[in-house]
Amino acid sequence: MSNATDWGRERERLTLVEAKLAAKIAELDPQVDGLHEQAADIRKRFWEEVTVNTSTSEDYEETFFSIRQQEAVLAERERSQRLLLRQRNNLRRLQASPYFGRVDFREAGESGEEPVYIGVSSFADEDAMSFLVYDWRTPVASLYYDHVPGPASYDTPGGTVGGTMTLKRQYRIQDGELRSVFDASVTIGDELLQQVLGHGADNRMKSIVATIQREQNAVIRDDRSRMLIVQGAAGSGKTSAALQRAAYLLYKYRDRLKADQIVLFSPNPLFNGYVSTVLPELGEENMQQTTFQDYLDYWLGKSFRLEDPFDQIEYALTQTEAPDYGARMAGMAYKASEAYRLALDAYAARLGEEGLRFAGIRFMGRELISAEDMAARFYGFDRSIRLPNRVALLQEWLLRELAALERKERKAQWAQEKAQYLDRGQYAESYDELLQEYRRDEGIFMFAEQYVEADDAIHNRRERVEDVFDLADREEALLRKTIVKERFKPLRRSVKRLKFLDFAGMYGRLFESGSAYAELTNGTDAPAEWAEICRQTAEKLNRRELFYEDATPYLYLKELIEGVRTNTQVRHVFVDEGQDYSVFQYAYLRKLFPHARMTVLGDFGQAIFAQATELGGAESPLLRLYGEADTNVIRLARSYRSTREIAAFTRAMLAGGEEIVPFDRPGPKPLLVRTESGDARAKRIAADLAALTAEGFGSVAVVTKTAAEAEAARRALAACGREDARLIDKASPSYEKGIMVIPAYLAKGVEFDAVLIHDAGEEAYAQESERKLFYTACTRAMHRLTLYAAGAWSPFVRALDPALYETAAEPIGPRE
Ligand SMILES: Nc1ncnc2c1ncn2[C@@H]1O[C@H](COP(=O)(O)OP(=O)(O)OP(=O)(O)O)[C@@H](O)[C@H]1O
Numbered sequence: 001m002s003n004a005t006d007w008g009r010e011r012e013r014l015t016l017v018e019a020k021l022a023a024k025i026a027e028l029d030p031q032v033d034g035l036h037e038q039a040a041d042i043r044k045r046f047w048e049e050v051t052v053n054t055s056t057s058e059d060y061e062e063t064f065f066s067i068r069q070q071e072a073v074l075a076e077r078e079r080s081q082r083l084l085l086r087q088r089n090n091l092r093r094l095q096a097s098p099y100f101g102r103v104d105f106r107e108a109g110e111s112g113e114e115p116v117y118i119g120v121s122s123f124a125d126e127d128a129m130s131f132l133v134y135d136w137r138t139p140v141a142s143l144y145y146d147h148v149p150g151p152a153s154y155d156t157p158g159g160t161v162g163g164t165m166t167l168k169r170q171y172r173i174q175d176g177e178l179r180s181v182f183d184a185s186v187t188i189g190d191e192l193l194q195q196v197l198g199h200g201a202d203n204r205m206k207s208i209v210a211t212i213q214r215e216q217n218a219v220i221r222d223d224r225s226r227m228l229i230v231q232g233a234a235g236s237g238k239t240s241a242a243l244q245r246a247a248y249l250l251y252k253y254r255d256r257l258k259a260d261q262i263v264l265f266s267p268n269p270l271f272n273g274y275v276s277t278v279l280p281e282l283g284e285e286n287m288q289q290t291t292f293q294d295y296l297d298y299w300l301g302k303s304f305r306l307e308d309p310f311d312q313i314e315y316a317l318t319q320t321e322a323p324d325y326g327a328r329m330a331g332m333a334y335k336a337s338e339a340y341r342l343a344l345d346a347y348a349a350r351l352g353e354e355g356l357r358f359a360g361i362r363f364m365g366r367e368l369i370s371a372e373d374m375a376a377r378f379y380g381f382d383r384s385i386r387l388p389n390r391v392a393l394l395q396e397w398l399l400r401e402l403a404a405l406e407r408k409e410r411k412a413q414w415a416q417e418k419a420q421y422l423d424r425g426q427y428a429e430s431y432d433e434l435l436q437e438y439r440r441d442e443g444i445f446m447f448a449e450q451y452v453e454a455d456d457a458i459h460n461r462r463e464r465v466e467d468v469f470d471l472a473d474r475e476e477a478l479l480r481k482t483i484v485k486e487r488f489k490p491l492r493r494s495v496k497r498l499k500f501l502d503f504a505g506m507y508g509r510l511f512e513s514g515s516a517y518a519e520l521t522n523g524t525d526a527p528a529e530w531a532e533i534c535r536q537t538a539e540k541l542n543r544r545e546l547f548y549e550d551a552t553p554y555l556y557l558k559e560l561i562e563g564v565r566t567n568t569q570v571r572h573v574f575v576d577e578g579q580d581y582s583v584f585q586y587a588y589l590r591k592l593f594p595h596a597r598m599t600v601l602g603d604f605g606q607a608i609f610a611q612a613t614e615l616g617g618a619e620s621p622l623l624r625l626y627g628e629a630d631t632n633v634i635r636l637a638r639s640y641r642s643t644r645e646i647a648a649f650t651r652a653m654l655a656g657g658e659e660i661v662p663f664d665r666p667g668p669k670p671l672l673v674r675t676e677s678g679d680a681r682a683k684r685i686a687a688d689l690a691a692l693t694a695e696g697f698g699s700v701a702v703v704t705k706t707a708a709e710a711e712a713a714r715r716a717l718a719a720c721g722r723e724d725a726r727l728i729d730k731a732s733p734s735y736e737k738g739i740m741v742i743p744a745y746l747a748k749g750v751e752f753d754a755v756l757i758h759d760a761g762e763e764a765y766a767q768e769s770e771r772k773l774f775y776t777a778c779t780r781a782m783h784r785l786t787l788y789a790a791g792a793w794s795p796f797v798r799a800l801d802p803a804l805y806e807t808a809a810e811p812i813g814p815r816e
């Protein structure tokens with residue numbers, strides 16, 4: 001900042017804004033409380049205010065309208081209470097730090113310039129005309145993120161506003177005190193960013209609102225593309241930008257977009273908690289968060305035991321010696337491919353002509369409706385009707401058939417016997433139901449009887465003795481009806497759930513042989529390992545289990561046949577760690593959320609699962625998902641998480657890594673420590689942990705390759721007195737501050753002050769397929785990275801320039 005006068009002015013202004021804030025809050029507080037009481041009061045008196053009188057139709061109408069009116073009053077009060085509450089809370093959030101930025105902007109053609117102060121929420125002066133603080137999401141605030149002093153412009157709904165920015169300033173205000181002021185020139189807030197990034201990691205992600213970078217702002221404010229793909233290096237702020245983007249959309253479209261219309265797909269359940277505080281910190285409600293696995297479990301979990309992606313990756317990492325390993329890995333890759341998706345499309349088309357498998361409906365050991373009958377009926381429908389619609393027609397037919405069969409069944413011997421010997425205890429429920437039904441029917445019957453009697457009396461007819469109903473017979477008939485109905489219930493339910501289609505059988509048919517596969521899928525070539533893939537898949541299906549790589553294709557095929565499920569409410573879908581989803585999963589998400597725009601954030605450099613999809617490259621299938629014209633790809637090359645030294649070390653492991661630009665925050669180089677394995681290693685790690693804690697690092701992760709290694713490491717550390725090292729596995733509810741022992745694949749998306757790679761030896765990370773896992777593990781570190789190995793180092797380390805790291809103990813193993 002230029003001089004002391006400026007500092008003085010800024011302090012004065014801050015004091016002024018704070019005073020106005022305090023005054024406004026003091027004004028709003030009693031109103032909020034008052035409204036709260038009023039609403040509670042109305043709710044309490046709700047029934048007192050309405051006249052409940054239903055004796056005549058006018059009375060009924062009056063009652064109806066009086067209830068409606070009370071409801072409307074209550075709803076209005078609650079709405080204004082919500083608005084006031086929100087306004088008050090926004091102001092309270094401003095209190096500790098009313099703004100973080102300022103731009104002075106002179107609009108073209110105007111003589112004066114106006115200072116625009118930017119904060120997490122807007123705050124207007126008494127006259128409600130001049131803004132003391134602008135919300136960071138307002139159009140004018142984008143000047144702050146997108147431009148440096150000089151010619152500048154911003155977009156508004158009415159068009160672009162051009163002019164000149166004469167000043168850009170940043171503030172650090174804590175607890176209402178002005179701590180520092182920076183005048184920014186080239187990039188936004190390098191100084192401020194330095195300070196922010198220098199802090200320790202938290203077990204929760206933080207908002208980056210004060211220091212959003214220009215390219216991140218493009219991600220946040222893109223509201224034109226149907227599909228926004230963000231390919232960004234590790235630590236480039238993809239997740240941060242995604243959360244800011246959600247907050248931006250909720251602000252910009254606040255009159256029509258609600259938080260529950262945005263869904264975030266997270267890499268694992270732990271991650272949900274990790275990001276859950278950002279939106280509330282920005283004054284917005286949280287969006288819906290889920291994982292793809294949750295979705296699969298919901299739809300397939302009742303029919304199959306599903307493998308999850310973590311078991312799949314454990315297999316990939318640990319079973320390399322298994323005889324079926326190669327085929328399984330080839331299967332994983334193939335089952336995630338576009339080729340397989342097209343094959344399933346072809347298969348579904350064929351099933352429209354022939355081959356749909358049905359499961360006959362059996363009842364008490366008899367076949368009521370056979371699979372052949374169903375097939376005959378199904379293929380008898382007009383073939384031009386779409387497959388799912390024909391399935392619906394068949395379903396209707398089956399329900400009608402069942403109703404007829406049910407009526408017939410009431411006369412069956414077994415039903416008569418059951419009715420006679422009905423054990424009321426055993427059939428308590430059905431008996432109660434029976435009684436209810438009986439009473440209802442009896443009521444109707446009595447009424448009908450009375451009517452007939454009255455009618456006869458009026459018309460002077462004789463009593464019709466022969467029609468008098470035999471109540472005992474009737475009770476028995478009702479009993480039989482109820483018993484049969486009860487027995488048919490599961491049949492009806494399973495027809496409603498389309499259980500008459502043998503999906504497992506149909507999916508299984510694909511895995512009978514290579515030639516069968518080609519025949520069913522319009523000549524698709526299967527991978528070379530198909531025979532073994534068939535064996536593995538069929539074995540799983542027979543046990544009512546599904547590999548992770550089969551779950552989405554299975555669901556995909558199922559929906560081609562029975563029709564797609566859609567959620568038309570959701571408007572935005574965010575997919576984080578998007579490289580870990582298959583093309584299938586994307587095609588599926590697109591169908592599932594037909595009215596949503598999609599934002600995919602990921603890093604192909606961290607693609608650790610077999611089903612990975614390239615995101616931004618020319619060949620990326622994602623470009624075609626909504627068509628290239630509706631797709632925007634943004635690349636984030638600057639990496640903020642790690643120190644310059646750690647980023648230099650990690651980026652050198654990746655082909656094309658030189659494109660990653662580390663943020664210039666210095667720190668010690670990564671340290672390579674050669675130790676013995678077992679106890680000696682645990683002792684050394686325990687000592688290093690103590691040193692890191694002494695240095696003030698609050699979150700430290702010992703990162704392993706597999707779950708078994710993590711468990712062993714935890715035990716060894718506990719034996720060395722570090723019982724506080726907590727094991728994180730896929731069932732852990734949350735990441736916590738402190739010391740964690742965690743497999744790399746569960747550390748995706750999160751970060752730690754210090755990362756200790758438990759075993760960076762060549763046994764652990766040698767295969768090309770493990771490179772990205774190793775890279776992912778190392779890039780979790782913010783300030784310190786230490787690697788341990790007992791024997792030779794992983795080839796990924798050996799290939800690095802020694803200038804990129806320090807070594808403790810002896811020199812590292814032979815170089816390649
Ligand atoms: N503009 C920014 N201002 C301040 N901090 C930032 C900014 N951008 C990113 N960061 C910080 O950098 C770190 C990494 O961000 P984030 O986790 O969003 O990156 P990512 O791209 O999702 O990483 P990964 O792919 O490795 O999971 C976080 O600590 C985040 O707060």
